[in-house]
Amino acid sequence: MPLNRPKMFFLSMSFLLIIFSVPIIQSVMELARHERPQCIDILLQPPTAANLRRFENDLERLSWFSRELQPLMRYLQFIVLKDAGEKALLGKDGWFFYKSGVRYLTEPWPPRGHSSQKYEDPLPAILRFRDDLLERGIQLLVIPAPNKSSIYPEQLTSRAKTISAPVYTHTLQVIDLLRANNVDVLDLFDLYSSQKNDFLCYLPQDTHWSPEGMRFAGTTVAEMLVSRSWITKGDSQFERKIIRLHRYGDILRMLSNPMIERLYSPEELNCTQVVQSQNGRLFAPLPDAEILVMGDSFLRIYEQDEPKSAGFTAHLAYELQQPIAAIIIDGGASTLVRQQLSRKPDLLKNKKVVIWEFVERDIRFGLEGWKVVPLPHTPAI
């Protein structure tokens, strides 16, 4: 059936109006801010593939249209489809899961033959690090921190209730391999799985352990170090004070959408801050301590984040009543922390034990993979 002109005009003009108005408004806004219209940038650089990608990405990232409407669309998708976006999965009862953590568990590892994914075996890097430390008379304790989905799979899918076998098989393989090579490993998986009915080991909105879960890890590590006679309890005077705080979890924050955040209440956290008994000052890492802890955001939470000095390092210091040194790099526990230590070998002075924490998904997704990083020979140690 032929269309009549008003109808045709209406659709065509509306379409043109939409596609023309966005770049025009964008340019006007930029001119009003006394900026050069961004679309002109394309003429100011050589048309290499990299420059074109950058130009295209910037154009989209800085577009008023994307910035204004993206939050609304993500909110609608969250409400209608229960879709938490590219980084998160929505579980039951307000639980959120980090998608990379789940993908680490569901996808094959090591990758299958056809995969374009780069595979870096963590074993050579860990063994070399252990051997380098042993040469200096330093013990290494490795702690793979469980993904939340490994401990609370039933909060993601009820299918998990029907199985008794663990879901973290890839990490179990790594732990077994490390133990077979005489690397000391703390298996928090079993411990948390047996304790999770007594207290909440992980925060529903967060990728990380809860204050209780973190304290449990700290106590367990301290007991382990003492029972192996690697460390004896010191005489520093640390004490704890309770601090309650309310905050949104990092997964909810990752959604970068205040409208979604408003659908949830902040989580109430019962933190315990570690302070020096003599002067009431907050615990702070000490580079000359006998123990060095290195790891990722599992060590950062509560320690460098609010309320501060209430994280794993502080609690280990409290449990052992002695100072602790620390290297903490978000997402960088696989290689970056060792590289930093290699650049600052003075941190190994006076050390008896290095505690190396990394979240289990870093076995696959760790920044910079699992590079072998030899420690420099420092006669001073």
Added chain:
Amino acid sequence: MIFTSHIFIFYFLPFVLLVYYSLPVKRNFFLLVLSYIFYGWWDPRFVLLMFLATLVNYICGRIIAAAPVGSSKRYWAVFASVAISLSMLGFFKYFMFVQNNLNFLLQILGSKVFSIYQVTLPIGISFYIFQSLSYTVDVYRGTSPPVRTFWDFACFVALFPQLIAGPIVRYNTIADQLASRAHTLDKFTSGTALFILGFAKKLFLANMIGQAADAAFGAETLCASDAWFGVVAYAFQIYFDFSGYSDMAIGLGRMFGFEFPRNFDAPYLADSITDFWRRWHISLSRFLRDYLYIPLGGNRIGPRRTYVNLTIVMLLGGLWHGASWVFVIWGAYHGLLLAFERWRGKESLYNVLPKPFRIAITFVLVLFSWVLFRCPTLEGAVQFFKAMSGMATAEGGSVLLAGELYTQGNFLMMGLCAILAFQPVQAFDWVKNLTWARMCFLIVLFFFTLMTMSAQSFNPFLYYQF
């Protein structure tokens, strides 16, 4: 550049439309220049390759047209066109495949393997090589006149709306339009409507359900329900992705006065595999029929040869999709099913059943082929088939796949996809009768799809790689 990108929708398209409709002359040349920019956006170096393919086929076409019918010059010119074009395609698309297979054989024979020479596959090469070849073959056959100017021919090869993923437009379909075409509000409006529908199909349906398909096909182990859910999700993803792209291409073509052929006709309503290939990627089926099946003898040499020809055509059609043994097996699977139905007089084995059952069985047969199409290796496909048949189960972390697959959003999208895929009025037909209500719906749909585009980071084009 892809159609569903911010830069295309808000910068490239408005600029092209504005200048194109402001130019009184040289519109094809302008489209050519912008098409090269569109193509070169991915990697500017490969524009040269396209230009070379265009030049070779243009020169061969001139030689063919100038030489008397029956002369050896015509034969050698068409031979050169086919040989050079297929050599280009062969090198860029199949060279690594050949090297890998040679290495595999050398390993079996206990010889030393050689290092693989890495070749980057230029996007859309299969489409534009086929299109430019169709020109020289048509001129050779006398079914098309030689092109007026080089720039018209270059415009035909590079025309951005159908450059990356078709529909495969044969030269004789578009020859007259290159010389002269009408630009009407009617055509522009229906093009706009089709573009919007294709845009929505791609972003709302294909991209959303594609994440479920990716999760299922990426899992280490699967149970039967996960595997079936995953392959149905993939069937919807590939249909709405590819048909959405085709709708956008046809719509854009209309905006610039061109009329490209229909590429899909409700393929999941097919009640036999023969019927499926009449409805799926129609432009490729026709291309293979006219330029491969018929030259091989088609059905003229006898039934046995017909079955062999059908299988050969589909084998090569599989290989056209990708340099991998799974694509060859995918082609062989369809070829054998087509040959079997041809043996039964173009009827399926289940032809006696009521139509809904025939459609359902055909859909399941197509699903099996999508497993081959989606899995990167034969080993992976076998694992997937095992899961579909209940011979495998989800183990370890793969149990958590359920949390990613069976979500409210995926169920809603699956339902919506099923409703839209299993009904006869597809986008191409729907835009023929645009009422006021449909117009308003289209504008709202376009706006919401743009919002979706701004919120999505998962935006693959499945046929980009072919």
